[in-house]
Amino acid sequence: MLVKDDIHALSNAVSGPVALPDSQEFAAETFAFNVATVHRPDVVVGAADARDVAAAVKWAAEHRLPVSVQSTGHGADSAIDGGLLINTRRLQELTIDPVERTARVGAGVKWRSVLEASVPHGLIGLHGSSTDVGVVGYTVGGGLPVLGRAHGFAADHVRSMDVVTADGALRRIDAESEAELFALMCGGKGNFGIVTALEFNLFPLGDFYGGGIIYPGVDAAPVLTAFRDWLPTLPDDASPSISLLRLPDMDFVPPPLRGQFVVHLRFAFLGNREAGDALLAPMRAVSTPLMDMAGPMSYLDVDQIHMDPADPLPFTDGGALLTGFDEEASAELLRLAGDGTDCPLLLIEIRPLGGALSRAALSRPGAPPNAVSGRDAAFLLFLVGLQVPEAAEAVSASIHDILAAMAPYSTGYTLVNFHGAPGDEADRARAWSPALYERMVAAKSTYDPGNLLRFGHTITGVTPAS
Known part of the structure; x- marks a missing residue:
C-alpha cells in the first residue's frame, strides 16, 4: 500500500503532475478515447518528458508496482486496475x-x-x-x-x-x-x-484520390459480390475497404445517414482523377449509391475516407485475419449481419491486405524481422459495437458469434491493434x-x-x- 512518503518521493522524482484517485487531475490524466474503459490505477504521472518516464518506471520498480502507459486511449480495450499509469500526452516533440x-x-x-x-x-x-x-x-x-x-x-x-x-x-x-x-x-x-x-x-x-461511396444496406449482397470481383483489378497504389454500418441516431453521424443500415466503400489511391475514376467505375455501377464522396482531395482531408468518429465513444471491438472472403464467407457474414437481421454492431469491416503489407521488411541486411504479423493473410475482419448498458450484452454476443462463424475462413491469428480485449495467454x-x-x-x-x-x-x- 502506498503511503504519503511514497507519493512524495515520486513527486520529487518527476517534473510533471502526480495524481491520486481522490485528486481533481486524476480523471483527466486517466481518460481514454474509448470511454467504456475506465482506468483505476493507484497513481498516475503526467510525464513532461522522457526523463519523467524513466524516473517513474524506476520508482514503480522500487515499489513493486506494475506500470502501464497511455497517450490518447484510442486502443484502451482493457481497464487498468492498480499500479502506476504514465500518461505521455505532453511529449509533443x-x-x-x-x-x-x-x-x-x-x-x-x-x-x-x-x-x-x-x-x-x-x-x-x-x-x-x-x-x-x-x-x-x-x-x-x-x-x-x-x-x-x-x-x-x-x-x-x-x-x-x-x-x-x-x-x-x-x-x-x-x-x-x-x-x-x-x-x-x-x-x-x-x-x-x-x-x-x-x-x-x-x-x-503526388496526386491523391480518395473518399467513399455509401450504398443502401438492402443491396449489401450484390455490393459485396462486386467488391470481391473488383479487387483483383486494383494496383497496389489503391487501398480499399468495405464496411457494413448500422448507424445510430447520434451527432457524429451525418444527418442523412442517422439510423440507417448502409454499406460503405472506402477508397484511397495515389493517382489523379482520371485514373481514380477509371478504377472506381465498376463500383459506381453497382446499386444506386446514397452518397458518392470519392474524388481528388487534399491529403489533409484524409479522415473523410473512413469517417471515424471524432469524439470519444464507449465501444468494444474484435478482429480476425482471413485467408479469403469468397461467396460462401460473404453469405455467412450477411446471414448474421445483413439486411433484416438484428445485428447490434456499429461497424463490420472487411479490409483487403496484400501488396506491400505482405512483404517482410528488413531494416538492413541480416537484421531480424520485426514483430508485425498478418503478412500471409488476405483480409482483416474488424468488428465494433457501442458499449452502452442497454446493448453491451448483445454487442459482445454478436462479436463472438460472427468471429465463430468466420473461423473457417480465418488464419487463426489477429493483428494486435485489431484484436479486441485480450483474454488469456493463448488468446493474446x-x-x-x-x-x-x-x-x-x-x-x-x-x-x-x-x-x-x-x-x-x-x-x-x-x-x-x-
Missing part, C-alpha cells in the same frame, strides 16, 4: 526533415499534427483510418495504414526509437543498436518498454506467429523479467512479480 524524408515525434503526438507539418513539404506518414490517433501506440502495434497496400505497415518504416525499459534505462535503439529489441518493439505492442520518441520514414505525396498469443511469440517471451525475460509492464495486450508467459 515534432520535427520534419524534408531532405531525409523523416519525422521524429514524441509519444504524445497525434497523426494529425504530423500531417499538418509534413504535407506542406509534399510528404506523408503511414497513419491509419483516423489521424486523431497517437503515432506511437499505433506504430508499436504494427500500424495498418490507409495506404498500406502501397507502402506496408507503419512499423516497417521506423528508423529508431527512444524507449524506457523496465529497469528505468532510457535507450536509443535501431536496427544497428540492440537490433532484437528494436525489431520486437516494432509490432510487439510495448511489451518490452515505453516508447518516448520515434523516428520514421515519410513518403512523397494469437496476435503473433508461434515462432515470433517464442522470441517475444524470451525477450520479455531479458528486458522485463519482473513483468512490470503487464497491462493491455501483454505477453503473459512470465509470472508476475508478487
